[in-house]
Amino acid sequence: MTDHSFHVAMMYHPSHHVTDLRDAERWFERVFGRPSTPLAAMMKDTPPQPGRRTDYSTFTPISAADCGGDGVWEFLFSGVGLKITGVVGSPVTPHDGEVNATPVDVTSHQLQGVLTLKGRTALITAGASGMGRAAARLFAAHGGHVIVVDIDAARTEETVAELVGAGGSGEAHVVDLSDRPAVEAFLDSVIAQHDVLDVLFNHVGVTGPRAPDFDTADWDTCMTLNVWVPTVMTQRLLPLLRRSRSASVVFTASMAGLVGVPGLPVYSATKGAVIQFMKSVALLLAPEGIRANAICPGGTDTAGMRAAFREGAIDASLNAIAATVPLGRVGGPDDVARMALFLASDAASYLTGTVIPVDGGATASARP
Numbered sequence: 001m002t003d004h005s006f007h008v009a010m011m012y013h014p015s016h017h018v019t020d021l022r023d024a025e026r027w028f029e030r031v032f033g034r035p036s037t038p039l040a041a042m043m044k045d046t047p048p049q050p051g052r053r054t055d056y057s058t059f060t061p062i063s064a065a066d067c068g069g070d071g072v073w074e075f076l077f078s079g080v081g082l083k084i085t086g087v088v089g090s091p092v093t094p095h096d097g098e099v100n101a102t103p104v105d106v107t108s109h110q111l112q113g114v115l116t117l118k119g120r121t122a123l124i125t126a127g128a129s130g131m132g133r134a135a136a137r138l139f140a141a142h143g144g145h146v147i148v149v150d151i152d153a154a155r156t157e158e159t160v161a162e163l164v165g166a167g168g169s170g171e172a173h174v175v176d177l178s179d180r181p182a183v184e185a186f187l188d189s190v191i192a193q194h195d196v197l198d199v200l201f202n203h204v205g206v207t208g209p210r211a212p213d214f215d216t217a218d219w220d221t222c223m224t225l226n227v228w229v230p231t232v233m234t235q236r237l238l239p240l241l242r243r244s245r246s247a248s249v250v251f252t253a254s255m256a257g258l259v260g261v262p263g264l265p266v267y268s269a270t271k272g273a274v275i276q277f278m279k280s281v282a283l284l285l286a287p288e289g290i291r292a293n294a295i296c297p298g299g300t301d302t303a304g305m306r307a308a309f310r311e312g313a314i315d316a317s318l319n320a321i322a323a324t325v326p327l328g329r330v331g332g333p334d335d336v337a338r339m340a341l342f343l344a345s346d347a348a349s350y351l352t353g354t355v356i357p358v359d360g361g362a363t364a365s366a367r368p
């Protein structure tokens with residue numbers, strides 16, 4: 001590592017107001033592996049004015065390798081509407097010349113800067129099919145290392161091979177999540193192999209037994225997968241999440257957790273429990289900067305839903321469900337995956353404790 005004269009020029013978009021520099025400081029630490037105290041201190045002493053250029057110079061250990069090898073870096077700080085470009089010089093001749101800065105185009109550049117999982121690790125339960133697999137693809141495509149957990153060995157390996165083949169990064173873990181000792185053993189291995197977890201996507205779930213014809217075993221399986229697994233995952237992986245500078249826990253609930261669904265009272269009960277657990281976790285961990293949110297999918301065309309049709313767990317068809325949706329169609333796996341990516345990323349840095357229906361407007365007209 002070579003010390004360089006580090007010159008930065010900044011300009012704030014007039015529509016933004018700076019309240020603090022936490023996002024900027026976290027980004028600097030995450031990217032360069034060092035605190036941004038010198039730069040942050042100067043910015044606090046001389047706050048930049050909206051729409052006006054403000055120059056800062058500091059002496060910070062930084063190298064071309066930190067900037068992707070070409071010595072040029074650019075980033076948009078999330079939450080403050082700040083775009084920065086900088087250049088560092090060679091080890092022999094530190095750069096001390098002009099650095100370009102431009103106002104932020106909040107309609108384009110901002111999401112490019114924050115809708116990313118670059119350098120982060122994400123774990124997805126039930127990540128080898130349907131909405132989970134779609135999320136794994138998106139997370140990897142946006143720079144994340146994806147830990148895919150699923151009971152189906154072939155699909156799990158296939159999913160990770162697809163991620164790697166597309167230029168992404170992932171690892172496969174075949175786990176029967178209804179087997180509590182197996183889940184505990186899996187968590188032991190994750191904690192041993194990973195120091196940090198940035199995103200936990202608690203996605204696994206089953207529709208469970210129909211009413212009134214279910215026995216204790218069916219009830220227990222549904223409760224285990226839908227409630228116990230996300231609970232224990234969050235509990236056991238919390239130390240790893242605390243080591244992240246931008247941790248996010250995303251839960252898959254359901255519109256059945258918001259409104260009653262005839263014939264699926266156990267499923268509805270579990271999803272209501274997930275929502276309340278998420279809200280409590282969000283309040284508990286907010287002071288630490290760890291966010292928690294829940295997605296409530298409506299009717300979504302997945303292999304699991306089609307199986308539920310065949311097995312009689314749902315007395316409907318895709319066309320019948322689509323007819324009840326204001327947008328006139330059932331959802332697809334990517335509809336939910338895109339919301340999961342948003343919540344996992346810094347684009348949702350001010351969201352925690354939220355319950356977001358992804359249902360084409362179905363719950364908007366549902367009676368409470």
